[in-house]
Amino acid sequence: MKKLFKNSIVTFLLTFIILAVFPTTVFAQNFVPRLTAPQGEPYYTGELNAYSQTGYGMPNCVAYAFGRIYELNGDRPLIDHGNAGEWWFINKSNNYYDYGKEPKLGAIACWSGHVAVVEDIAQDGAITVSESHWGGNYFNTNVYYDMSSHYGQYFYGYIYAYNEPEEKTPVEEEPKKQRSYKMEEQYFEPQEKTCFTALEFSQSNNTIMNPKINCLLNK
Numbered sequence: 488m489k490k491l492f493k494n495s496i497v498t499f500l501l502t503f504i505i506l507a508v509f510p511t512t513v514f515a516q517n518f519v520p521r522l523t524a525p526q527g528e529p530y531y532t533g534e535l536n537a538y539s540q541t542g543y544g545m546p547n548c549v550a551y552a553f554g555r556i557y558e559l560n561g562d563r564p565l566i567d568h569g570n571a572g573e574w575w576f577i578n579k580s581n582n583y584y585d586y587g588k589e590p591k592l593g594a595i596a597c598w599s600g601h602v603a604v605v606e607d608i609a610q611d612g613a614i615t616v617s618e619s620h621w622g623g624n625y626f627n628t629n630v631y632y633d634m635s636s637h638y639g640q641y642f643y644g645y646i647y648a649y650n651e652p653e654e655k656t657p658v659e660e661e662p663k664k665q666r667s668y669k670m671e672e673q674y675f676e677p678q679e680k681t682c683f684t685a686l687e688f689s690q691s692n693n694t695i696m697n698p699k700i701n702c703l704l705n706k
Contacts (some may be wrong), residue, residue, distance in 0.1 A: 496613055517652045518592050521555060521617050522607035524626035530554040536566040548602050549574065551626065553621035555604045558646045559593050564648060571602045575643040583645045590614050590634075593649025598640040603629070605645070 525531040525545070532555035533539040538550035545551050548571050556564040565583040566574055575597040578584055590596075594605045596616055602617035606628065614631045618624075635642045 518559075518649075519559075519617070520592075521604075522606065522628055525551075525554065528554075528558065529556040535563070537563075545619045546625045547621045548619050551617070552602045552604055555617065556593070556595065560648075562650075562652050566646075566648070571598070572600050574602055575646065578646050583646075583648075586644055587647070588644045590645060591647055591649070591651075593651070594632060594645035594647050596632075596645055597643040598637050599636060600640050600641070689695055 493551060498686065529535045531539070531545060531551065533544065534558060536544060536550060536554050538544055538547060538553055543550060545554075552574075553564050563570070565581070566577055569577050570587075574595070578586060590608050592603055592605055592608065596603045596605060596614075601618070601620075603616035606617050607613075607615040609615070612632055614634065615628055616631065617626070617628050620625050631637070
């Protein structure tokens with residue numbers, strides 16, 4: 488009983504901490520922020536990463552951003568070459584992804600010499616990014632209130648490379664149609680005529696068939 492109570496307290500505290508630090512991320516559908524370094528996932532290694540395959544893997548901001556978008560979408564990113572200062576223009580000239588100035592989860596933040604990935608957006612405007620640095624940190628996270636303050640580099644904006652899952656609208660089932668049944672007209676078998684008038688008898692050349700005794704009647 489004591490152990491169960493202790494586990495409940497720990498779960499509550501962890502939930503409270505996560506909600507306090509990353510309030511928007513917790514409720515973002517299917518978006519899981521990366522706050523720790525990759526641990527050999529194929530998106531960041533020579534198995535799938537275009538930069539690692541050419542000898543420019545992490546620590547490298549573009550190698551990391553490429554891997555992170557690959558990890559989020561499950562599809563190979565369209566931007567697979569160029570340095571950090573070129574990504575913004577490569578995307579615009581090829582019309583790969585939408586872009587703009589509004590931060591969004593999974594967006595690629597682009598400066599004149601660096602790229603990073605948005606992992607959380609707090610209510611007070613704080614933007615948490617994950618990143619790697621050429622010849623420096625293999626991985627780290629950072630919090631920005633002013634994106635233009637990154638080592639004095641010019642901030643271009645965000646590339647919206649993350650494919651946000653669309654919310655599925657429940658489809659209302661059409662009411663089942665009531666089957667209507669039409670009473671068919673009763674079918675009557677034609678009956679053999681067993682009674683004849685004198686006129687009918689005479690018109691038959693005085694010869695008719697009696698169905699009951701199966702014989703001819705002659706007058």
